[in-house]
Structures are given as C-alpha cells and as structure tokens.
Amino acid sequence: MIAQRKDDHVRLAVEQQQRHSGRNQFDEVSFVHHALAGIDREDVSLATAFAGITWRVPLYINAMTGGSEKTGIINRDLAVAARETGVALASGSMSAYFKDPDCADTFSVLRRENPDGFVIANVNANASVDMALRAVDLLRADALQIHLNTVQETVMPEGDRSFASWVAQIERIAAGVGVPVIVKEVGFGLSRETVLLLDGLGVRVADLGGRGGTDFARIENGRRDLADYAYLTGWGQSTAACLLDAWDAPMPVLASGGVRNPLDVARALALGASGVGASGTFLRTLLDDGVTALVERISTWLDQLAALLTLLGARTPADLARCDLLIHGGLRAFCADRGIDPGPFARRSTSFDAPYETTGSTR
Ligand code: FNR
Numbered sequence: 587m588i589a590q591r592k593d594d595h596v597r598l599a600v601e602q603q604q605r606h607s608g609r610n611q612f613d614e615v616s617f618v619h620h621a622l623a624g625i626d627r628e629d630v631s632l633a634t635a636f637a638g639i640t641w642r643v644p645l646y647i648n649a650m651t652g653g654s655e656k657t658g659i660i661n662r663d664l665a666v667a668a669r670e671t672g673v674a675l676a677s678g679s680m681s682a683y684f685k686d687p688d689c690a691d692t693f694s695v696l697r698r699e700n701p702d703g704f705v706i707a708n709v710n711a712n713a714s715v716d717m718a719l720r721a722v723d724l725l726r727a728d729a730l731q732i733h734l735n736t737v738q739e740t741v742m743p744e745g746d747r748s749f750a751s752w753v754a755q756i757e758r759i760a761a762g763v764g765v766p767v768i769v770k771e772v773g774f775g776l777s778r779e780t781v782l783l784l785d786g787l788g789v790r791v792a793d794l795g796g797r798g799g800t801d802f803a804r805i806e807n808g809r810r811d812l813a814d815y816a817y818l819t820g821w822g823q824s825t826a827a828c829l830l831d832a833w834d835a836p837m838p839v840l841a842s843g844g845v846r847n848p849l850d851v852a853r854a855l856a857l858g859a860s861g862v863g864a865s866g867t868f869l870r871t872l873l874d875d876g877v878t879a880l881v882e883r884i885s886t887w888l889d890q891l892a893a894l895l896t897l898l899g900a901r902t903p904a905d906l907a908r909c910d911l912l913i914h915g916g917l918r919a920f921c922a923d924r925g926i927d928p929g930p931f932a933r934r935s936t937s938f939d940a941p942y943e944t945t946g947s948t949r
Contacts, residue, residue: 587744588653588681588682588685588686589653589654589655589682590654591744592652592653592656592657592682593654593656594805594808594809595651595805596650596656596657596873598804598808598809599805599866600866600873600874602866603800603867603869603870604870610797610798610799610824610826610844611825611826611827611844611916611917612798612824612825612826612844612846612849612853612854614826614913614914614915615853615856615912615913615914615917616911616914617852617856617898617909617911617912618909618912618932618935620899620910623898623935624896624898624899625899627892630896630900630902631901632888632891632892632895634860634861634904635860636791636838637790639704639728641674641861643671643672643891644851644859644860644861644862644903645674645851645861645863645864645884645887645888645891646675646676646706646861646863647664647668647675647676647863647884648770648795648842648863648865649676649677649678649679649770649865650676650865650869651678652679652682652683652692652693652696653686653692653693654689654692655692657678657692658693660869660872660873661678661692661693661696662695662699663872663880664880665696665697665699665700665703666700666877667880667881667884668703669699669701670881670885671881671885671888674703674706674728675700675703675704675705675706676705676708676863677706677708677721679708679709679733680717680721680724681710681713683720683721684713684717690724693725694724694725696725697724697727704729705725705726705727706727706730706768707721707730707731708730708733709730709732709733710733711733711734711749711752712751712752713732714758715758715763718732718763719763719764722764722765728766729766729768729791730763730765730767730768731768732759732767732769732770733769733770734752734770734771734776734795735772735802736774737803737818737822738772738806741802741803741806741810741815742806743810743811745806753783756769757787757788760788766790767788767790767791768791768792769784769789769792769793770792770794770842771793771794771795772795772802773796773797773799773801773802773843774795774796774802774822774823775796775822775823775825775828775843776793776795776828776832777828778831778924780792781794781832781835781837781839782835784837785835785837789837790837791840791860792835792837792838792839792840793840793841793863794828794829794832794840794859795825795828795842795843796824796827796828796829796843797822797824797843797844798825798843799825799843799844799846799865800843800865801820803815803820803821804816804819824843824844825844825854826853826854826857827917828841829841829858829859830857830913830917830926831924832858833926838860840860840861841854841855841861841862842862842863842865845862845863846864848886848887848888848894850862851887851891852898853911855903855904855907858907860904868883871883908934908935909934909935910932910933910935911934912931913928913931913932
C-alpha cells in the first residue's frame with residue numbers, strides 16, 4: 587500500500603511538472619539593478635551557515651521518496667547527484683521503513699552513495715521519539731526534517747484526520763533526537779505564526795515549503811476515485827510570501843516550493859533564506875534525462891548562482907539580504923494585508939555598507 591503510494595507520488599509529481607505553466611510568485615520579486623555593483627567572481631563564496639550547520643553551497647535536494655523498489659533507485663541517483671555536486675539531500679518520509687523494515691535499503695542508499703554529504707532524515711509529525719531516532723540512525727543523518735502536510739493528509743484517501751497531537755509531538759522529538767530539527771511544509775507554506783510557534787518548541791530551522799511548485803492537493807486528488815477535492819488546488823501561501831511573512835523570525839529559515847532556476851534561488855536568499863531547496867524539478871530531470879543530466883543541471887545552477895552574486899555585488903549568500911528588492915503585484919497586496927512594509931526592501935543597500943565603494947553620495 588505505502589510502496590504503491592510512493593510510486594503514485596513520483597508519477598503524479600512528474601506529470602505535474604510537465605503541465606506546470608511556469609509562472610509563480612517568485613516572478614513578483616525583482617532586484618533593483620545597480621550597474622556598478624559588480625564584484626570579482628573569485629571573491630564570491632557560496633558557503634552558508636545557520637543553526638550551527640555549515641553547507642558549502644546554499645542549495646539542497648528536498649525530501650522526496652523511498653519505500654519501494656523504484657523509489658530506492660531514485661534515491662540512489664539523488665545520492666549520487668548530491669555527492670557529485672556537494673548539495674545537501676533530504677530523504678522522503680521514512681514511515682514506510684517503520685511499517686516494513688525490509689525497505690530500509692531504499693533509504694539507507696542515501697548515505698551509502700553519499701558517505702560524506704549532509705543527509706537529512708524525514709518523519710511525519712506523528713512519529714515517536716524512538717522512530718525519529720531510528721530514522722536518524724539508519725541514515726547517520728546530520729539533521730531531521732519533520733514534515734507538516736495537513737492539506738495533503740486531508741485530500742489523501744487513506745490520510746490522517748487527526749492533527750491536534752502534532753505540536754506536542756514536535757516538541758518531544760526536538761528535545762530527544764540529538765540532531766538539529768527542521769520542520770518543513772510540503773508546499774502549502776509556513777505562516778509567520780507557525781514559525782513563531784515552532785521556535786518555542788525547540789525546532790532549530792523552519793523550511794517554509796510554500797506554494798508555487800509541486801502541489802500535493804492536486805497529487806492526492808489525482809489518487810481519489812472522484813477527484814472531488816479539485817477546489818483545493820492552489821491552497822496556501824507562496825514561498826516568496828512565506829519569506830516576507832517570516833522576514834524577522836527569530837530562527838533561520840530555508841526556502842522551498844516552486845524554485846525553478848538560479849534566479850529563484852537568489853531571490854529566496856535575498857528574502858532571508860539560509861538555504862534553498864528544490865524537489866519536483868530535479869526529479870523530472872532525473873527521470874527524463876538521467877543522473878548525469880541531473881548532476882549537470884545542479885552544477886549549472888551553482889555556477890549561475892555564483893554569477894548572479896557576482897553581478898549583484900554579494901560576496902556570500904547572506905550578503906544578498908543587503909540587495910535592493912522590488913515586490914510587485916499580488917505579493918505586494920499580501921504584504922499590505924499582513925502588515926509588512928515592502929518599501930525598506932527596495933532601499934536596503936544604502937542602510938548597510940554599500941556592496942560597492944562610494945565617495946559620498948550614493949547616487
Ligand atoms: C515530495 N515532498 C515530500 N516532502 C516530505 O517532507 N516528505 C515526503 O515524503 C515527500 N514526498 C515527496 C514526493 C515527491 C515525488 C515530491 C515531488 C515531493 C515534498 C517536497 O519535499 C517539497 O516540499 C515540495 O515538492 C515542494 O517543492 P518543489 O517540488 O516545488 O520544488
């Protein structure tokens with residue numbers, strides 16, 4: 587049953603990538619162009635540090651799969667891609683392993699093929715502390731993701747209908763698991779209120795996991811006989827909106843959901859993310875074109891991300907948070923309703939040391 591679901595998710599997610607129109611709310615974020623802001627490429631480092639974690643690059647392959655024969659092969663290839671490019675890698679939900687330990691190998695391959703990489707285990711918010719420890723142990727994981735997916739569970743024919751215990755369970759896992767805990771949404775977004783709540787539960791990092799890419803309401807609706815939850819397609823806040831909402835949150839945030847290209851990575855970093863994840867788009871490359879193509883694609887993203895930092899005058903990903911950003915359209919309306927002033931984002935470079943040398947007037 588679980589193995590079939592895992593295969594369905596992969597098939598439906600890739601179909602969705604093929605049909606995806608391409609536009610999302612990252613298009614409503616643009617950088618103010620400063621023609622003399624550029625620096626030298628050799629002065630750019632892509633390293634990022636947050637919550638005691640250091641990554642060589644601020645990109646990761648976010649949680650997807652494991653638990654069936656086919657998805658074990660996908661995990662092997664994702665691990666190879668992570669090893670070859672140096673990006674961090676998250677496992678898909680490890681519930682299948684708790685129900686059937688015979689599928690352990692479909693998850694542990696993530697570590698076997700990627701012995702020195704940053705590997706993240708993944709459990710649901712119903713998991714016990716013991717399960718969380720087993721998940722971390724199986725992957726010798728550097729961190730643990732707990733995924734929040736109430737919308738997905740609601741639409742999933744065999745999904746959970748009880749969510750009230752999650753808050754207490756997250757607190758127990760965060761206190762007992764011994765590695766940093768990252769709580770992530772699966773594509774509907776973490777609101778500012780949720781991030782603040784998580785901060786009080788001992789969670790170290792929030793992966794905002796917003797709308798704009800893989801839509802699990804649509805995927806699960808495709809698994810229902812009557813497809814009668816079509817009206818939930820598009821539920822939630824976009825990743826760009828979540829970043830603005832959580833701009834001054836007390837904990838580091840990661841951004842995922844609808845990240846399509848290196849510019850989206852730069853936009854998310856400029857909106858305050860410490861790292862940026864992608865799932866569906868990398869899965870599609872892997873399944874359509876193979877692991878070598880995925881390695882090439884991730885390498886190209888990293889190369890172009892460094893190029894964007896160079897032209898923007900950012901020596902590190904964190905420096906992007908000093909670049910001037912314009913917020914347009916629906917995203918600007920979201921800011922107004924949530925009490926966020928987009929104005930200061932457009933004038934940030936003058937309130938820090940400018941990324942370029944100036945003599946007096948900055949304009
Ligand atoms: C996912 N995602 C996911 N997330 C999670 O925490 N546990 C999981 O088991 C899965 N499973 C899964 C399967 C497949 C096939 C896909 C494509 C995705 C969600 C994923 O981590 C991410 O949050 C969303 O896919 C949104 O990011 P993208 O796809 O828009 O980059």
